[in-house]
Amino acid sequence: MRSRRAMSGAGGAGGTAKHAGAGRGRGWRRAVLGTLALGALAAPAISSGCVAGFDPPSLVNGLRVFAVVADVAPTEDHPEASSSYATPGAQVTFRIHYQDGLGGPEEGSRPVSVYWFGGCENPVGDDYYGCYPQLAALAPEIAAWLKRLETDPKAPLPELNGVPIGIFSDTYTITISDTILDGREAPATGGPRFGSAYVFFVACTGQLRAVQDQGTGRAGTFPVGCFDADGRRLGPDSFVPGYTQVYVFEDGRTNENPEMQGLTFDGDEMSEDLAAIPTVERCPIDRDERRDTGCSAEDPFTACTTHAIDAIIPPDVAEDDLDAKQKALKEIVWVNYFADMGDLDGGIKLVSDAAEGYLGDHAVTWIPPSEPGVATITAVLRDARGGSSVVQRLVRVR
DSSP states (O other), X not given: OOOXXXXXXXXXXXXXXXXXXXXXXXXXXXXXXXXXXXXXXXXXXXXXXXXXXXXXXXXXXSEEXXXXXXXXXXXXXXXXXXXXXXXXXXXXXXXXXXXXXXXXXXTOOOOXXXXXXXXXXXXXXXXXXXXXXXXXXXXXXHXXXXXXXXXXXTOOOOEETTEXXXXXXXXXXXXXXXXXXXXOOOOTTSSOOEEEEEEEEEEESSEEEEOOOOOOSSSOOOSEEEEOTTSOBXXXXXXXXXXXXXXXXXXXXXXXXXXXXXXXXXXXXXXXXXXXXXXXXXXXXXXXXXXXXSTTSOOHHHHSOOEEEEEEOOTTOOOEEEOTTOOEEEOOEEEEEEESSSEXXXXXXXXXXXXXXXXXXXXXXXXXXXXXXXXXXXXXXXXTTSOEEEEEEEEEEO
């Protein structure tokens, strides 16, 4: 996130497990990209008249990275599909899914530049911030490269441990080293030996610059910031740094991205064809009124016409997830919903539970905005081992 994690400052949210495969606790930390899911759980929706007057986390009103979806290229020795679990020497391609929701329909979306930094494997402590010194050392090389571009447009990209950075692309491919398991020991709590590769990303609506470490915690500060043309540092509505992590297990286990086949709107499958998107009437209650505080405030989910949005997810979406004793349990799967117009009555729904299995009810309620336009609805399906998939559909509001 924020199968990306977003980082605050960018010190990180949730952290990472030091011993992947050692227990199920690693799953939640591995899969939740920063605080997307946790924020949705902790923050109230606007469906109550007593709610606090702020925007819910499901509203996309700035630069938002929904997920970084990983795909491991199959090989003759390992033909199985996989996402967050790879093998030594495997190629892994990452695709970032984001939206800029800042500004109104007249302004349009701002240009967003995406940068990628791979090449950090098995950092000290197996923590993402163990990669920070390497990233900081890369910053002057990037500055020198930009200078060389003025006279040599084909100047080779800077590299981190032999892995070139990625610029201005929604995808990025790395090759896991053949030696990623060398020198690794099995976790004391059980399970196979493992290694991990980190890929960092930056989504920025301005220009990247190196920044000094100002962090007071153990993680410190992400060594890159985003600045506008006047040199002002941009905030989280314009700059999202984060990372995703790929594990390599000695036993060669895999993890497929969970399958999401589309979305339904009031029971009907939503089309990808712009000419066939659903059309609804706007809600007369404006955004400020929806954020009114106090128990006497009007409930917009009662006053407005509501619409049901549901992700189409097969019942067998959850794979087996081995615990530290190699016992097969079902992985946890959940779906996050987002909208750049209107409001949702909640942003997260559990799809499959380790104990109960598949849960059929994972729909949310959406009310249209007070102004006409075309709303983007985004659903992100995640599993507890870092797999994810993203579906976006449109709704016309008149």
